Amino acid sequence: MTNTLDQLAQSLSHGAIKVVDLTHTLDPDFPVIILPPEFGQCARFRMEEVSAYDHRGPAWKWHNISMSEHTGTHFDAPIHWISGRDIAGGAVDEIDVSAFVGPVVVIDCSAGAAVDADFELTPEIILEWEALNGPVPADSWVLMRTDWSKKRGVDYLNMAEDGPHSPGPTPAAIELLLQRNIRGFGTETVGTDAGQGMHYTPPYPAHYLLHGAGKYGLQCLNNLDQLPATGAVLIAAPLKIKGGTGSPLRVLALVQEAGE
Amino acid sequence: MTHPLTPPPKKDPQRRTRVPTLPPASRSRAALGLTAAAAEGRFALQHCTDCGAVQYPPRDACCKCLSVDLHWQDTDPSAKILAETRIHASPDPYFRERLPWRMGSVKLAAGPVAVCHLHGDVGRGEQVKMALKLDKAGQGVLIALPRERTPDMEDDPSLRALTAHPKHRRVLVTDARSPVTLPLVQHLLEAGASTVFIGESEGWRRWPERDRLAALERVEILPLDLTDARSVAELAGEIGGKTDILINNARFIRPGGVLGQDTVFARDEMEVNVLGLMRLAQAFGPAMASRTEDGTNSAAAFVNLLSASALVPDPAFGGFGASQAAARSICQTLRAEFRASGLRVMTVYAGPTDDTWHQPLPPPKVAPKALAHAVIEGLCEGLEDVYCGDVARDMAERWKRDAKVLEREMTGGGT
Numbered sequence: 001m002t003n004t005l006d007q008l009a010q011s012l013s014h015g016a017i018k019v020v021d022l023t024h025t026l027d028p029d030f031p032v033i034i035l036p037p038e039f040g041q042c043a044r045f046r047m048e049e050v051s052a053y054d055h056r057g058p059a060w061k062w063h064n065i066s067m068s069e070h071t072g073t074h075f076d077a078p079i080h081w082i083s084g085r086d087i088a089g090g091a092v093d094e095i096d097v098s099a100f101v102g103p104v105v106v107i108d109c110s111a112g113a114a115v116d117a118d119f120e121l122t123p124e125i126i127l128e129w130e131a132l133n134g135p136v137p138a139d140s141w142v143l144m145r146t147d148w149s150k151k152r153g154v155d156y157l158n159m160a161e162d163g164p165h166s167p168g169p170t171p172a173a174i175e176l177l178l179q180r181n182i183r184g185f186g187t188e189t190v191g192t193d194a195g196q197g198m199h200y201t202p203p204y205p206a207h208y209l210l211h212g213a214g215k216y217g218l219q220c221l222n223n224l225d226q227l228p229a230t231g232a233v234l235i236a237a238p239l240k241i242k243g244g245t246g247s248p249l250r251v252l253a254l255v256q257e258a259g260e
Numbered sequence: 261m262t263h264p265l266t267p268p269p270k271k272d273p274q275r276r277t278r279v280p281t282l283p284p285a286s287r288s289r290a291a292l293g294l295t296a297a298a299a300e301g302r303f304a305l306q307h308c309t310d311c312g313a314v315q316y317p318p319r320d321a322c323c324k325c326l327s328v329d330l331h332w333q334d335t336d337p338s339a340k341i342l343a344e345t346r347i348h349a350s351p352d353p354y355f356r357e358r359l360p361w362r363m364g365s366v367k368l369a370a371g372p373v374a375v376c377h378l379h380g381d382v383g384r385g386e387q388v389k390m391a392l393k394l395d396k397a398g399q400g401v402l403i404a405l406p407r408e409r410t411p412d413m414e415d416d417p418s419l420r421a422l423t424a425h426p427k428h429r430r431v432l433v434t435d436a437r438s439p440v441t442l443p444l445v446q447h448l449l450e451a452g453a454s455t456v457f458i459g460e461s462e463g464w465r466r467w468p469e470r471d472r473l474a475a476l477e478r479v480e481i482l483p484l485d486l487t488d489a490r491s492v493a494e495l496a497g498e499i500g501g502k503t504d505i506l507i508n509n510a511r512f513i514r515p516g517g518v519l520g521q522d523t524v525f526a527r528d529e530m531e532v533n534v535l536g537l538m539r540l541a542q543a544f545g546p547a548m549a550s551r552t553e554d555g556t557n558s559a560a561a562f563v564n565l566l567s568a569s570a571l572v573p574d575p576a577f578g579g580f581g582a583s584q585a586a587a588r589s590i591c592q593t594l595r596a597e598f599r600a601s602g603l604r605v606m607t608v609y610a611g612p613t614d615d616t617w618h619q620p621l622p623p624p625k626v627a628p629k630a631l632a633h634a635v636i637e638g639l640c641e642g643l644e645d646v647y648c649g650d651v652a653r654d655m656a657e658r659w660k661r662d663a664k665v666l667e668r669e670m671t672g673g674g675t
Contacts, residue, residue: 028488031464040524048489154466
């Protein structure tokens with residue numbers, strides 16, 4: 001019998017299993033969440049040249065980089081939110097590494113989000129999805145596809161005078177996903193919550209409910225249109241930051257090529 | 261009659277850009293009093309405390325009574341031109357390039373006779389108004405100006421070399437979102453600036469006033485984020501060679517002292533107000549310094565808007581005050597570094613500004629329009645230090661008189 005890992009390696013090298021990059025490039029111009037200015041803000045990604053094969057270091061080039069734990073495509077740990085602050089092992093360095101590789105399902109909300117910036121992921125949509133694909137598997141990542149990752153410039157945060165407008169889940173949708181005992185929830189927008197998520201009860205339901213239940217978040221994901229509804233494997237390992245509440249990371253998906 | 265300056269022709273790319281030369285820069289310590297007064301646009305001369313004599317040129321002792329108790333005092337600038345001459349030969353490289361050069365002797369109403377530069381609209385026997393201006397070497401020199409404004413008088417070549425007038429110059433204003441930007445740009449255009457480039461950080465964030473700026477003619481909004489070295493370098497790569505005046509109005513400010521404030525805001529204040537200024541200077545400075553003799557639209561000034569808390573902090577803005585003191589220090593270093601080029605570094609100090617971060621404070625506060633006006637006036641007058649508004653002027657005066665007393669008053673204990 002062939003070893004499973006050998007099979008996986010062969011499938012990867014033959015292209016039967018494709019590796020999809022779900023990550024945006026860390027770029028100083030990539031939007032971050034904007035809070036009222038009297039609050040502390042999320043640091044933008046910055047890169048400072050230390051040397052470039054010059055008098056500062058003749059044979060090497062390197063940069064100092066700085067950013068927030070929540071800049072770019074990033075992972076949210078339970079202790080990110082007040083509801084998860086007492087979760088044991090809730091910091092990125094404490095989470096069991098087995099949580100970083102696992103099954104992923106994708107709920108396609110792109111048609112709705114295309115016509116309504118405040119499009120909501122509701123329990124009804126999840127139940128419809130389950131009617132087609134079977135129940136959301138326990139301990140799987142659930143990603144909300146909106147194609148929001150294709151937006152650029154001011155359209156990404158889509159800030160208006162009454163705050164940002166971008167799609168996200170309702171509290172009831174998150175509660176239903178928690179009943180399915182998912183591993184975590186991910187989005188293409190700047191946060192796991194809708195732009196107007198502060199007006200739900202509880203405010204920011206994805207953050208509040210997921211992290212309160214010890215679940216994880218992924219945001220600013222890219223290329224979700226390249227994933228199947230079910231059957232892919234997600235690799236999302238945050239940096240091992242002591243006491244970290246989150247981390248920028250490279251998110252990859254393993255996808256079985258059609259017909260293989 | 262001054263001939264009005266015409267818009268400069270496009271640059272001939274086959275000609276080498278003229279390398280800047282400077283007028284003689286050495287001065288005695290006593291004579292630097294002229295420079296200090298010129299930097300602020302004051303006409304001050306040495307007065308003897310013992311006998312009251314006013315003397316020029318400055319010396320270490322009174323020319324009447326030999327007292328060494330001399331002080332600098334703002335003085336009546338009225339004078340009469342006794343004689344004038346036109347110099348046709350000079351061994352000095354700076355003046356050789358500008359011959360013939362008019363000079364004259366004037367009898368000051370305050371007493372002394374002085375040799376000085378002459379504005380083109382004044383001549384022998386005329387009553388004039390004397391001014392102290394910084395020359396290209398950054399030293400205070402005397403120039404006789406018309407008593408009343410004459411048409412296009414700022415276009416006189418002798419006077420224009422002593423100022424950083426925006427007329428026909430291309431200006432970069434670094435922060436589009438600042439409340440001072442719109443009035444500043446309007447004033448610059450009125451003063452004759454040919455183009456105003458405006459830096460916009462984080463184009464991915466909407467802001468309502470953008471449309472008003474974008475609608476102005478001769479204005480271009482370009483991406484610029486002072487906290488991002490690459491962004492600064494990219495814009496300098498594009499427009500660094502045609503930036504004649506750079507006005508840095510980017511500012512990060514949050515209220516809070518030192519004990520009660522964490523270092524996150526303080527870091528942002530340092531990133532924008534201090535390191536951002538350094539990045540700008542590093543990216544734009546060399547090209548500007550190489551173009552100070554580039555004709556009508558030569559590079560003229562590097563301007564930084566500061567708070568008067570650069571002199572002494574307001575404890576309600578502890579981290580911000582530190583950033584302002586640091587920025588002031590950087591401007592002073594830049595002044596030394598740009599000295600050989602003749603590029604002027606102008607610092608504009610304002611008291612609390614009338615904006616969201618000073619909203620609960622009582623007046624007086626500096627309105628954006630007033631700040632914009634002070635910047636333009638400083639450029640037109642060729643100043644190095646501008647104090648905008650009563651608070652900044654009063655703080656500067658008290659700071660010069662006794663910095664410790666001012667510190668005690670600003671930090672509690674004075675009534």
